[in-house]
Amino acid sequence: MSSIVPLRAAIGVATTLLASSLAIAARADDASPWQRDGHSAVRLVAGSRSGAVLLGGIAFQLQPGWKTYWRTPGDSGVPPRFDFSKSDNVEAVTVMWPAPLKFDDGAGGHSIGYRDQIVLPLRIVAKAADKPVTLRAEINYAVCEKLCIPVEARAELGFNSVASTEDANLRAALDTVPKPANIGDPNPLTIRDVKRNGATKVVVDVVAPADARNVNLFVEGPTPDWALPIPAPVQPSPADVKRFSFELEGLPPGAKPDGAALKFTLIGPDKSYEFNTNLE
Numbered sequence: 001m002s003s004i005v006p007l008r009a010a011i012g013v014a015t016t017l018l019a020s021s022l023a024i025a026a027r028a029d030d031a032s033p034w035q036r037d038g039h040s041a042v043r044l045v046a047g048s049r050s051g052a053v054l055l056g057g058i059a060f061q062l063q064p065g066w067k068t069y070w071r072t073p074g075d076s077g078v079p080p081r082f083d084f085s086k087s088d089n090v091e092a093v094t095v096m097w098p099a100p101l102k103f104d105d106g107a108g109g110h111s112i113g114y115r116d117q118i119v120l121p122l123r124i125v126a127k128a129a130d131k132p133v134t135l136r137a138e139i140n141y142a143v144c145e146k147l148c149i150p151v152e153a154r155a156e157l158g159f160n161s162v163a164s165t166e167d168a169n170l171r172a173a174l175d176t177v178p179k180p181a182n183i184g185d186p187n188p189l190t191i192r193d194v195k196r197n198g199a200t201k202v203v204v205d206v207v208a209p210a211d212a213r214n215v216n217l218f219v220e221g222p223t224p225d226w227a228l229p230i231p232a233p234v235q236p237s238p239a240d241v242k243r244f245s246f247e248l249e250g251l252p253p254g255a256k257p258d259g260a261a262l263k264f265t266l267i268g269p270d271k272s273y274e275f276n277t278n279l280e
Contacts, residue, residue, distance in 0.1 A: 030164045031059070035153040039063045040143045044135060044157040045119065045166040052129035054159050056122040057170050058082070058095075058139065060114070066143050067115045070100035072220050074230055075109030078148065080141040088134040094123040098176035099265070099272035102216050102230070106146065110230055112218060119173035124159075133159040178265055178272035189215070189268045191275050192241060200248045202279065204231060205241040208268060215268050217244045222261040225252045 034041040040062050047055035060068060069077040084093040097120060105111040126133050139153045164170075183191045189212070192205045208215045217231045227250030237243035248257045257279055264275040 029158070030161055030166045032155045032157040034061070035139075035155055037143070037149070037151050037153075039066045039145070039149065040068065040151060042139055042141070042151075042153050042155065044137060044155045045170065046135075046157050046159045046161065046164055047167050047170045048161055048164045049133070049159050050162075052126045054124040054126065054133060055167075055170050055174075056124050056135060056157070056159070057119045057166070057173055058122065058137065059117070059119045059169075060141075061117050062115055062143060064116075066145050067101075067103060067111075067113045068118075068141050068143050069111065069113040070218075071095075071097055072112060072218065072224075074102070074105070074112040074218075076105045076107060077111040077113065077144065078142040078150070079224075080139070082140075083138040084135060086136040086138075088136075089127050089131050090133060090135060091125040091127045093125075093135070096121040096123065096174070096177045098173060099178055099267045100218075111144075112230070119169060121170055121173045121177065135159065176272075178267070178274045181266075181273035181275055183275050183277055185273075187271075187273070189266060189271050189273065191264060191266060191273075194262075194264070194277055194279070196280060197245070202231075202246055202248065203234070204244045204246075204264065205238070206244060206266060207240070208242050212268050215242055215266070217267075218265045219246060220263045220265075221251070221255075223252070226250060226255070226260075228262075 030046050032044040034043045040060060042060050045057045045059050062068060069079050071079050073079050082095060100112045100114060103111045136156045142148045142150050188209050190207050192207050194204050197203045204217060219228050219231055221228055229246045229249055231244035231246040234243040234245050260279045262277055262279055266273050
């Protein structure tokens with residue numbers, strides 16, 4: 001038995017299928033295929049194409065119980081490394097880092113990183129705004145549960161969409177990147193003071209809302225080969241501040257702390273900031 005479909009209905013179905021196919025194709029064009037290993041997956045995502053400065057991202061998916069690391073991994077771990085040198089029409093790529101979490105590393109210390117899903121936003125500067133941009137990334141990172149497993153991945157993605165389906169995800173990721181701030185700023189969450197306490201200890205006084213229970217502070221030296229400890233809360237602290245301290249350990253051979261440019265990342269329950277200062 002056969003049935004006859006009215007022409008208008010057939011055209012409507014075909015139009016719907018075509019629109020769905022185009023939407024799927026557009027979505028596929030805005031993200032590279034997932035590169036999977038046993039415990040994680042990674043891919044590139046592209047924001048809308050507009051001018052010479054583009055927004056993209058590196059998206060990670062991690063299995064439950066597994067984590068990967070921030071740019072400074074803490075007491076243990078391996079920071080991710082990215083190589084974009086094989087890209088086409090790309091002048092520079094800046095990786096922006098969402099506020100990380102602090103984990104017990106199982107060896108008496110703490111590591112710094114991410115779990116579940118995370119997008120690292122990328123600021124991409126094209127050499128020529130009117131020419132195609134293709135981002136190629138070699139991505140080296142580690143995923144850890146009780147043991148760490150190194151992962152190597154390669155991904156490639158063109159920036160073609162006038163209105164990318166990934167724009168909302170990228171804006172949400174940007175909102176989690178710590179905002180620049182100055183020491184002493186009158187924010188509800190801020191660093192009030194950084195000072196030396198003797199030759200080897202640094203004390204940092206943080207102002208935070210009274211109900212902010214989970215406040216973390218991380219410190220980085222002027223170059224990646226500085227491995228400063230994670231600042232630890234001082235108990236008891238003065239009544240109006242949360243005090244942290246750390247020892248001037250993990251400096252590269254021959255480096256002096258006097259005048260060193262330090263970066264502090266202060267993370268509260270719903271706000272995070274970055275502060276730069278020279279150690280006196």
